[in-house]
Amino acid sequence: MxxxxxxxxxxxxxxxxxxxxxxxxxxxxxxxxxxxxxxxxxxxxxxxxxxxxxxxxxxxxxxxxxYTMFNREPTGKYHLQVCRNISCHMAGAEGLLALLRAKLGLAEGGTTKDGLFTLSSVECLGACGSAPVMQVNDKYFEKLDEAKLSALLEDMRHGRLQH
Ligand code: FES
The missing domain is CATH 1.10.10 (Arc Repressor Mutant, subunit A)
Structure with missing residues (x-):
C-alpha cells in the first residue's frame, strides 16, 4: 500500500x-x-x-x-529476519538461513511469489543471550533450531503464527 x-x-x-x-x-x-x-x-x-x-x-x-527494522521495499506477509551477528552465528544462524533459503526457494532479500515470505539476514537484534534469534514482523523467536524453525514455517503457512 x-x-x-x-x-x-x-x-x-x-x-x-x-x-x-x-x-x-x-x-x-x-x-x-x-x-x-x-x-x-x-x-x-x-x-x-x-x-x-x-x-x-x-x-x-x-x-x-x-536501521534494518525499516523496510524500503514492500515485503511479504511474514518478514523473516535472521540475525547473522557473532552470537547467533556461533549458535547456528547460518544453518537456519540455509534451511529457509532451501524451503522457500529464496535468496536473501527475496519474496516468495505468493507474497507470504520475505527473507533477510540482519545485524544483532539485541537478544544475544537467546541465540540464534529470528524476528518475524515485530515478534522475536529465540533459541531456534531447525526443527523449531520448520514448525514455525508451517504455522505461518497455515496462518497460525504463535509467539
Ligand atoms: S548476535 Fe544475534 S541477537 Fe545479538
Missing amino acids: AFKLTEEFKTRAEKICAKYPRRDAALIPLLQEIQKETGYVAEEAMDALALLLELPYSRVKAVVTF
Whole structure:
C-alpha cells in the first residue's frame, strides 16, 4: 500500500511530535507509524516526512537506511529476519538461513511469489543471550533450531503464527 500524507496522518503526527521537546525527535516513531501503515517506508514517504518535520531528506533517508527494522521495499506477509551477528552465528544462524533459503526457494532479500515470505539476514537484534534469534514482523523467536524453525514455517503457512 502506498503512503499518502493524509490529514489524518498529519494530525496523528502532530500528536506524536508533541510528546518530544523537538520535532525531529519524532522521526523514528513516525517512520514506525508509516511502516505499520504501509509495511515499508517508500521514497515518497521519506519526502513527506522530511517536509513535515522540516528536516533535510538526506537525514530521513540516512535513518531509514541505517536501521534494518525499516523496510524500503514492500515485503511479504511474514518478514523473516535472521540475525547473522557473532552470537547467533556461533549458535547456528547460518544453518537456519540455509534451511529457509532451501524451503522457500529464496535468496536473501527475496519474496516468495505468493507474497507470504520475505527473507533477510540482519545485524544483532539485541537478544544475544537467546541465540540464534529470528524476528518475524515485530515478534522475536529465540533459541531456534531447525526443527523449531520448520514448525514455525508451517504455522505461518497455515496462518497460525504463535509467539
Ligand atoms: S548476535 Fe544475534 S541477537 Fe545479538
